[in-house]
Amino acid sequence: xxxxxxxxxxxxxxxxxxxxxxxxxxxxxxxxxxxxxxxxxxxxxxxxxxxxxxxxxxxxxxxxxxxxxxxxxxxxxxxxxxxxxxxxxxxxxxxxxxxxxxxxxxxxxxxxxxxxxxxxxxxxxxxxxxxxxxxxxxxxxxxxxxxxxxxxxxxxxxxxxxxxxxxxxxxxxxxxxxxxxxxxxxxxxxxxxxxx
Numbered sequence: 001x002x003x004x005x006x007x008x009x010x011x012x013x014x015x016x017x018x019x020x021x022x023x024x025x026x027x028x029x030x031x032x033x034x035x036x037x038x039x040x041x042x043x044x045x046x047x048x049x050x051x052x053x054x055x056x057x058x059x060x061x062x063x064x065x066x067x068x069x070x071x072x073x074x075x076x077x078x079x080x081x082x083x084x085x086x087x088x089x090x091x092x093x094x095x096x097x098x099x100x101x102x103x104x105x106x107x108x109x110x111x112x113x114x115x116x117x118x119x120x121x122x123x124x125x126x127x128x129x130x131x132x133x134x135x136x137x138x139x140x141x142x143x144x145x146x147x148x149x150x151x152x153x154x155x156x157x158x159x160x161x162x163x164x165x166x167x168x169x170x171x172x173x174x175x176x177x178x179x180x181x182x183x184x185x186x187x188x189x190x191x192x193x194x195x196x
Contacts, residue, residue, distance in 0.1 A: 003034060
């Protein structure tokens with residue numbers, strides 16, 4: 001079992017939750033679902049993801065209890081749905097066929113531009129980040145003795161983990177080098193006044 005073998009969210013759930021891809025075939029959403037699940041595994045960690053997957057396979061309706069059901073329904077499904085759309089948009093825009101990649105335009109449809117596609121992808125990714133932040137906050141607020149919290153806190157050697165709740169791709173960290181230039185204040189070197 002892994003994020004690549006088992007779907008813990010369906011294409012129908014993706015459509016229902018996002019309100020997107022209503023007419024898209026399941027086969028086109030399946031690969032993005034797997035990559036969204038990979039992202040979820042990096043957030044939950046290998047141990048908690050394996051517990052969630054096992055509970056889903058045993059009974060997707062109850063997931064073995066209220067805590068796992070709350071984690072899945074309130075946090076994992078929204079995250080997976082939007083992460084799937086983020087992954088799916090580029091593939092839905094164009095499809096490889098015979099000796100090229102083509103945009104298919106039906107009678108009533110026209111394809112969007114690359115910039116609109118990029119915007120749609122960013123918006124879906126941003127919505128996934130909101131749910132990721134809420135999920136991490138939820139997990140960290142669980143009692144340390146809760147089985148889900150214990151699984152979340154368990155780290156497997158070599159696993160990739162997403163542990164930040166900061167949103168966006170830029171972290172405003174100031175490098176000490178920015179304050180000095182050849183032993184002088186960088187601000188003073190550029191004609192600014194150093195208040196120190």
